Amino acid sequence: MKIGIDIGGSHIGIGLVDGYNLIDTIDRFFSKDDKKDITNAIIRIIDELLNELLNKNNVSINMIEGIGVASPGTITDGKITSFNLGLKSFDLKSKLKEKYHLNVSVRNDGKCAAMVEKVYGAMKDYDDCVFINIGTGIGGAAFLGGKLLEPKKYSGFEFGHMTLVKNGIECTCGKKGCFERYCSIKALKTKITNTLNIDSADISGQYLREELMVKYHDEVQNDINEFIEYLKVGVCNLIDIFEPEIICFGGSFSYYEGHPVLDKLIEEINKPESTFNSEKHKIVTAQFKNDAGIIGATIS
Ligand SMILES: [Zn+2]
Structure with a gap:
């Protein structure tokens, strides 16, 4: 079981994933205040949603094999630069690794969506x-x-x-x-x-x-x-x-x-x-x- 996180222009979605099965998902929209301090908002919202998702499904963090993040923008070594979100070399990968002690991968959202369609979906x-x-x-x-x-x-x-x-x-x-x-x-x-x-x-x-x-x-x-x-x-x-x-x-x-x-x-x-x-x-x-x-x- 893995945690998938999708950071969008207007919201963050998070889900419990097993293969191509999405076991459960929750999301939250950014408020106007969130956008003023977007890096802290992203970390805070991920933490809140992740805890809520695990509690709701009676899953503990040590049952999770890893975290994958889909983000808009350019990703270099886990660092996100996104003009739409206002992020420059934001090292989300290290922040999540430190916090949850799990393997974390961060990939461009278009590529993540393409991968799922290629491996399991319309392009398989x-x-x-x-x-x-x-x-x-x-x-x-x-x-x-x-x-x-x-x-x-x-x-x-x-x-x-x-x-x-x-x-x-x-x-x-x-x-x-x-x-x-x-x-x-x-x-x-x-x-x-x-x-x-x-x-x-x-x-x-x-x-x-x-x-x-x-x-x-x-x-x-x-x-x-x-x-x-x-x-x-x-x-x-x-x-x-x-x-x-x-x-x-x-x-x-x-x-x-x-x-x-x-x-x-x-x-x-x-x-x-x-x-x-x-x-x-x-x-x-x-x-x-x-x-x-x-x-x-x-x-x-
Ligand atoms: Zn352009």
Whole structure:
């Protein structure tokens, strides 16, 4: 049994994991105060949630084999640098090791989610795969010949920060026109709530997808079309680079299975003029949905 921790842009989720089974999970959203002192908040929230989870399941810490953390950003030797969270070389690995005396691994959240889909989920029967995690930001991973591609120094595969628009919207990474500025679910939510002139703070992903986009279909159609156009360009670039047998969408975008936005995107990607090798591409959504980070973090 392992502990999986998923640090997101807005919350922390923690779970008891056995293989690909998520035995139990709890989570907590960051408050405005938490964001002012994010490193201490992360350590405090993990400690509170971990104790709550163990107590709730009558499990003691010495029954735990290890802790895996999925985090946004670049991870170097267990240290997290994330522009979205405001973390710079935050040594969470050492802090958790000292506290719980367990093996701790920290990995980029996109890679964790990709691992769980490759080992247990939607990509398990394929060798050449591209996984694109679309949520607050955009991350991902690629497998060729069944092997996860990993550069030596940094995380690599910063799909979200490839430049899509010359001199475009400024990004938290310091560049301009990054893919995730146009195609994250956060970017889509910002666009739609701006158009409808409503506060985006309390809008959940589900409400955005099932209520706003349906009820105000005509008003937000331009925003949605633009989102699909940009996303198509980014995804087709990745298809042309990696020639994957399968493309899997994870993160909150995985909940768009069967939604007109994803259906339209797939239709656009599969047009003969969209990619270099104009064949039909296999495009699926992640099976493990938002639990992918927690479970994937524990795969060694
Ligand atoms: Zn960027």
